Structures are given as structure tokens and as C-alpha cells.
Amino acid sequence: MCDTCGCNVTSGNEHLLHSHGKLARTTEGSESIEVLRDLLHENDHQARHNREHFDQHDVLAINLMSSPGAGKTRLLEATIDRLAHDKQIGVVEGDLETERDAQRIRSKGVPAVQITTGSACHLDAHLVHEALHQLDLAAIDFLFIENVGNLVCPASFDLGQHLNVTLLSVTEGDDKPAKYPVMFRQTDLMLISKIDLLPHLTDFDPRQAELHLRQLANPAQTICLSAQTGEGLDAWCQWVGEHLAQSTQTRRLAKPVSA
Amino acid sequence: MHELAVCQALLQQVEQTARQHAVSEVTKVVLRIGPLSGIELPLLQQAFTVARRGTIADKADLVAEELPVRIRCTRCRTESTVSASRLLCMVCGDWRTRLISGDEMVLASIEMTRSQRSPPQTELTGDVNYV
Numbered sequence: 109m110c111d112t113c114g115c116n117v118t119s120g121n122e123h124l125l126h127s128h129g130k131l132a133r134t135t136e137g138s139e140s141i142e143v144l145r146d147l148l149h150e151n152d153h154q155a156r157h158n159r160e161h162f163d164q165h166d167v168l169a170i171n172l173m174s175s176p177g178a179g180k181t182r183l184l185e186a187t188i189d190r191l192a193h194d195k196q197i198g199v200v201e202g203d204l205e206t207e208r209d210a211q212r213i214r215s216k217g218v219p220a221v222q223i224t225t226g227s228a229c230h231l232d233a234h235l236v237h238e239a240l241h242q243l244d245l246a247a248i249d250f251l252f253i254e255n256v257g258n259l260v261c262p263a264s265f266d267l268g269q270h271l272n273v274t275l276l277s278v279t280e281g282d283d284k285p286a287k288y289p290v291m292f293r294q295t296d297l298m299l300i301s302k303i304d305l306l307p308h309l310t311d312f313d314p315r316q317a318e319l320h321l322r323q324l325a326n327p328a329q330t331i332c333l334s335a336q337t338g339e340g341l342d343a344w345c346q347w348v349g350e351h352l353a354q355s356t357q358t359r360r361l362a363k364p365v366s367a
Numbered sequence: 368m369h370e371l372a373v374c375q376a377l378l379q380q381v382e383q384t385a386r387q388h389a390v391s392e393v394t395k396v397v398l399r400i401g402p403l404s405g406i407e408l409p410l411l412q413q414a415f416t417v418a419r420r421g422t423i424a425d426k427a428d429l430v431a432e433e434l435p436v437r438i439r440c441t442r443c444r445t446e447s448t449v450s451a452s453r454l455l456c457m458v459c460g461d462w463r464t465r466l467i468s469g470d471e472m473v474l475a476s477i478e479m480t481r482s483q484r485s486p487p488q489t490e491l492t493g494d495v496n497y498v
Contacts, residue, residue: 121434121437121467121468121471138394138395138478138479138480139478139479139480139481140395140397140476140477140478140479141384141388141476141477141478141479142475142476143380143384143474143475143476143477144473144474144475144476145380145473145474146472146473146474147373147376147377147380147398147472147473147474148373148376148472149376149380150376150379150380151376228369228372229369230369230372232372260369260405261369261405263405264369264373264404264405264406264472265369286452286453287452289403289451289452289454290403290404290405290451290470291405293403293454322462323452323453323454323455323462324452324453324454325438325454325455325462325463325464325465325466327463
């Protein structure tokens, strides 16, 4: 991605994007202005701003995505039970309607801001930015952004997160990564959820799901877990803990040493 | 259906560019879209006919050119054109490939007629600047 404006113009695709000069005459006599800018430039700009906010406050931001009903909120509840004793957690909840998910999180004693998108099928960087104003980032280590349940639209909008985590429940098909390549290609971790139901479901094979993920050239780790039984939660909590430690260390090294 | 949101962001950029170039009417908007951008072109076309109303691109055509998914194998260094759900090297079959094209969502150019003969305030030869 281009560092100047965030567009996807690279040396690999530049020749495909340029068809004529910056200002060329068309056959009809009208003028053509070359722009070459990402369509979601404004969103990407806001996302970078959000990321700066997170970095300033040493917050690790994780964008949690899945289809509806894969168990994102349930996983967050189980994660809070395991991590909240020594880490501070904040949650931004995205749903079309209702405060229900935020209430579930707040009942665990964790600050949660509900974004109700109305008819919008995804969160964008501006919506997340508004929500951030209602959270004390200085008092948060992990910010989980629970995106709207949807495997299509959220994949196109950068929110400023550091990591994408995608849940795939065993009640869905194990070929979901092949069907939703935009989402799964960009995920940093694939969580196969509701693994306690696997004995009852003969047609879901976690190895096949992982194979489909590799076919998208994605080296991301896969963790099988169940928020119900607790299986796999240690590995998940270890993964988020390691990434928090890594990002804190990276920021420390990047900061200039004061005299 | 996030294509409407994408169209609204697109039209903001078109209007901004048109203002900078003293454009009276935008006649064509040209996009380059990769299959891995998450944009469905038919949905984008539909959304554009709704979103363009009342804007400077009210009568503009939307031309979206689809780019191929191209990868480079990190093992054998070969470049291949592949499908969006199978980014495997076509020569050695390795999955460790890098995307070199196919996730673009780019406003390439706009075609327009000017409201006046005089050149616009921004330099024609320089980059199109946004503030």
C-alpha cells in the first residue's frame, strides 16, 4: 500500500492502473483528470488517526469479525473472565440495533460502548472514532471491537485496529474461507468456535478450514476453542497476551530515548 | 451491501476533484477494481445510480474496470494469474505467495467538461492535491 495516500497503487499493479496521462483529451473532446486514489481514502485517513490514538495510549486494538451467531460476544465474556484480573479491557460493540451486547459486557464490569449502525452492515473508522471518545484509553490495555456480524462488508473498512481476528463456528461450513476470501485473507488469527459441538457435526473438519485459509496465502494461526467448555481459551488468551507484549515492546523501541 | 457507502465516499472525492478543476459537469467516472477488494461491480453500479443524484456527477457514467488477481510465488518467484479464492502458485503449487494485484479499489480518473476556458487554479501538470 502506498504510504502517501493509502491507495493500493504499488509497483506491481501500477501499469494496470495508468491508462493515460494526468490530464488527457478524450475522443469526445472532454478532459480526463487522473486521480489514482483509494475510494475509501477518507476512511483510511480516519483509521490511521484511530491507530495513532491507540499507540499513544499503549492500547492493542483487535477487530473481531464473523458471521452472525458465531459467538463473538460469548467469546468476549469468557475472555474477560480470564484476562480482566490483571489487564484492563475495553469493548466497542457494533450491531444494527439494541444495546444488548454492550450490556452483557458491562455486567462483567468492563466499559463497553455500543454503536448501533441502523441499516449499515459494517463499522467504519469514523463510527469507531466517535465511540473512542466515550472510553478512557489511558486505562485500557486491550480494546476489542466487535464488528457487525457479517463476513462481507466489514472486510473492506480499516478501523485502525492492530489485528484482525475472525471466528468461524463449527455449525458453518469449513469452506467459509474459500467463500469469503476478502475477509479471511486479511485475518491475523482464525478462531474455530463452538468446538464442543464438533462431535455432533460430521461435515466440519477444522483441518479443511485451515487448508482453505492457506489457499488464500494466509499463514495465520488457527485456534479451536469453546467459550462454553473453556477448551482452547488458554491458547487464545496467550495469543492476545503475546501480541500486547510485542506491540508494547515495539513502541518502546520506537520512542526516542529522552536525555 | 457496503457498496452504497463506497459510492458515497467515491462521490465525495469526485466533487472535491471537480471543484479544484472548475468542472461544470462530470461525464464519466473510471474505477479500477480488484476482485479481492470486496466490491461487487453490479451492486456498485446500482448504488451509483442512486448516490449520484443531485451531485455534479448526476449524469455521469460509471466505468469500473476489473483487474486480475496476480500473485508472485515466494518460493519459485513465478508470477501467476489466479482466482480470488485460490492464491496458489500455478507453477509449483506453493501457498506462500504475495498478492501483486487484485485488491485495488481505486478512483482512476474522471472525465468532465469545464465551466470556463481558463485553466484551473491547480497546476495541470502536478499531482492532484487534496487537503
